[in-house]
Amino acid sequence: MQPDYKLELVCPAGSLPALKAAVDNGADCVYMGFRDDTNARNFTGLNFDAANTRAGVEYAHAKGAKVLLALNTYPRSQGWERWERAVDQAADNGMDAIILADPGLMQYAMKTHPQLHLHLSVQGSATNYEAINFYHEHFGIKRAVLPRVLSFAQVEELAAGTPVELELFGFGGLCVMVEGRCSLSSYVTGESPNNCGVCSPPKAVRWQKTATGLESRLNGVLIDRYADDENAGYPTLCKGRFEVEGATYYAMEEPTSLNTLELLPELLRVKIRGLKIEGRQRSPAYVAQVTSVWREAIDQCTKNPKDFSVKPAWTAALGKISEGQQHTLGAYYRPWK
Amino acid sequence: MKLALGPVLYYWTQEKLQAFYEEVAASPVDIVYLGETVCSRRHILRLADWLELAKMLANAGKKVVLSTLTLIESESDLKTLHRITENGEFAVEANDMGAVHLLQGRTPFIAGPYLNIYNPQTLNLMATLGAQRWVMPVEMSSEALQPLQQARPAEMETEVFSYGRLPLAFSSRCFTARFHNLPKDDCRFLCLDDPDGKTMRTREGKPFLVINGIQTQSALMYNLLGDLDSLRDLGVDVLRISPQSAHTAEIIRLFHDRAEQRVSPELAAQQMEKLMPEAACNGYWHGRPGMEQAFLASNQLQE
Numbered sequence: 182m183q184p185d186y187k188l189e190l191v192c193p194a195g196s197l198p199a200l201k202a203a204v205d206n207g208a209d210c211v212y213m214g215f216r217d218d219t220n221a222r223n224f225t226g227l228n229f230d231a232a233n234t235r236a237g238v239e240y241a242h243a244k245g246a247k248v249l250l251a252l253n254t255y256p257r258s259q260g261w262e263r264w265e266r267a268v269d270q271a272a273d274n275g276m277d278a279i280i281l282a283d284p285g286l287m288q289y290a291m292k293t294h295p296q297l298h299l300h301l302s303v304q305g306s307a308t309n310y311e312a313i314n315f316y317h318e319h320f321g322i323k324r325a326v327l328p329r330v331l332s333f334a335q336v337e338e339l340a341a342g343t344p345v346e347l348e349l350f351g352f353g354g355l356c357v358m359v360e361g362r363c364s365l366s367s368y369v370t371g372e373s374p375n376n377c378g379v380c381s382p383p384k385a386v387r388w389q390k391t392a393t394g395l396e397s398r399l400n401g402v403l404i405d406r407y408a409d410d411e412n413a414g415y416p417t418l419c420k421g422r423f424e425v426e427g428a429t430y431y432a433m434e435e436p437t438s439l440n441t442l443e444l445l446p447e448l449l450r451v452k453i454r455g456l457k458i459e460g461r462q463r464s465p466a467y468v469a470q471v472t473s474v475w476r477e478a479i480d481q482c483t484k485n486p487k488d489f490s491v492k493p494a495w496t497a498a499l500g501k502i503s504e505g506q507q508h509t510l511g512a513y514y515r516p517w518k
Numbered sequence: 519m520k521l522a523l524g525p526v527l528y529y530w531t532q533e534k535l536q537a538f539y540e541e542v543a544a545s546p547v548d549i550v551y552l553g554e555t556v557c558s559r560r561h562i563l564r565l566a567d568w569l570e571l572a573k574m575l576a577n578a579g580k581k582v583v584l585s586t587l588t589l590i591e592s593e594s595d596l597k598t599l600h601r602i603t604e605n606g607e608f609a610v611e612a613n614d615m616g617a618v619h620l621l622q623g624r625t626p627f628i629a630g631p632y633l634n635i636y637n638p639q640t641l642n643l644m645a646t647l648g649a650q651r652w653v654m655p656v657e658m659s660s661e662a663l664q665p666l667q668q669a670r671p672a673e674m675e676t677e678v679f680s681y682g683r684l685p686l687a688f689s690s691r692c693f694t695a696r697f698h699n700l701p702k703d704d705c706r707f708l709c710l711d712d713p714d715g716k717t718m719r720t721r722e723g724k725p726f727l728v729i730n731g732i733q734t735q736s737a738l739m740y741n742l743l744g745d746l747d748s749l750r751d752l753g754v755d756v757l758r759i760s761p762q763s764a765h766t767a768e769i770i771r772l773f774h775d776r777a778e779q780r781v782s783p784e785l786a787a788q789q790m791e792k793l794m795p796e797a798a799c800n801g802y803w804h805g806r807p808g809m810e811q812a813f814l815a816s817n818q819l820q821e
Binding site for chain 2 (some may be wrong): 227255256257258259261283284285286288289303306307308309310311312314315316318321330331332335338357358361362363364365367368369370371373375376400402403404405406413419422423424425426428429432433434451511515516518
């Protein structure tokens with residue numbers, strides 16, 4: 182293994198306490214967003230204002246962790262200046278990189294702050310090396326985050342075709358669609374990840390107890406209905422039960438979490454540079470738990486990849502906090518497709 | 519305004535495609551997009567067959583554009599992409615930045631609806647790389663389009679998805695195979711049985727979405743036939759009609775007649791009702807959830 186190669190654990194920071202929890206439990210990098218629609222987790226009560234940003238960067242840097250800023254929505258003409266200002270603030274605050282999806286904004290960042298490292302967001306929908314090399318050639322991106330759609334064999338093929346570092350999602354909520362190419366949420370609610378930084382936004386959700394069960398609705402559309410003995414989940418619209426030709430089932434995906442612990446030796450072999458934990462909307466306690474499990478697993482695997490095996494205690498700890506208490510390897514495991 | 523026929527998003531047999539495009543050749547459509555844009559496993563027509571169709575349509579006076587796959591995952595997908603971008607005869611619609619990378623500076627291209635062009639800065643960048651036309655993302659509103667129209671580079675044409683089931687999402691998972699409890703790699707090409715996709719209903723029976731392999735579409739028909747005035751006022755150059763298994767040529771004619779003011783808005787709307795397999799929606803254009811239907815014309819809404 183090259184002496185300078187290291188798989189970085191990239192953890193979510195939806196708030197200052199979550200950032201501290203990630204750093205204290207061994208995150209190599211934390212990623213955060215400002216408190217507005219410039220990032221894809223634009224939820225009420227989440228994210229960073231100016232003072233928290235300064236405090237967060239200071240805390241992480243003092244403990245040797247990097248800070249990445251997500252600016253990964255697609256700005257429209259109205260409000261464009263807000264995205265430019267966010268890029269400027271990232272540079273002023275000494276962020277280690279910004280995570281972008283919009284080519285126009287990348288151009289601005291590259292010209293105005295040439296020293297600032299650029300990462301291509303998962304919202305950039307780059308699933309092949311020609312697409313990644315496009316962003317590398319024009320904007321000098323240093324790293325690309327891959328959408329959760331490739332099998333691991335495809336990831337390996339892609340890695341061989343680009344000089345750009347790769348970051349993969351390792352754990353957390355599982356987006357079934359190609360990120361950046363899903364308008365389901367705006368079709369139902371008017372707001373989507375691309376244009377507002379939200380998917381199935383809470384303000385469109387209604388719960389209703391009825392004679393046939395507990396119903397979850399998104400802007401009036403019935404996403405699911407639960408019997409008394411069923412656990413009700415958040416009505417993310419691709420994880421509801423629908424009826425197709427008489428069969429009612431999770432037509433797109435079950436409420437389940439991505440967990441790639443068992444792939445760690447493969448990630449190291451292919452020299453993936455970033456392992457991303459999803460969940461800026463989750464609590465500091467969640468971030469602490471997930472970060473510490475992954476820290477231990479990455480350290481053990483780095484020391485001795487040949488004898489690596491997933492400890493049942495890790496799986497149990499992660500299982501308790503997973504969506505729907507279920508795990509999947511998602512698309513990395515080809516038959517999932 | 520010119521009319522374009524988008525690529526067929528479903529998997530149809532060779533006979534059906536042949537008959538369909540012969541009808542299209544005789545219709546008043548100006549531009550025809552050809553090729554498989556949804557699933558790399560679909561192979562009834564090879565590139566050579568698409569090129570045959572392209573020549574037939576070009577001979578009938580249509581401007582033909584070859585559309586690329588949207589989700590490009592493998593080395594074999596990239597090989598196909600190379601063959602399309604290097605075809606040397608027909609224009610290409612890039613539906614992925616990988617396609618733009620192969621076309622930039624070499625071949626003029628059309629920037630497809632999945633490139634996420636949301637602002638003038640990105641549109642200008644595409645123009646410098648050789649884009650001659652761009653297709654607005656389906657979720658964009660007329661209000662959000664306006665500043666792009668004002669700032670767009672000279673010669674850049676704007677195309678708007680104006681009729682058909684909205685292509686809303688792509689996944690690497692095949693939802694048709696999932697319905698049949700089959701893995702995608704052994705899908706038996708059962709999407710051939712669904713010439714307009716499979717309707718997914720809510721548990722109270724309302725048509726919600728349509729499954730088309732790895733693509734998810736709206737169940738409702740996006741229909742901007744009643745919004746042609748606002749499209750024209752904004753300087754939109756091309757209206758895209760998305761193929762369905764029946765009545766496509768009639769829909770093209772109706773848009774054509776309406777654009778030429780040969781039929782009243784009321785009569786056109788009435789005739790359209792009979793040609794749509796499901797109820798209509800136009801929310802996106804009016805800055806609302808896509809599934810909604812604004813009944814008033816946009817100029818009335820603004821008052």
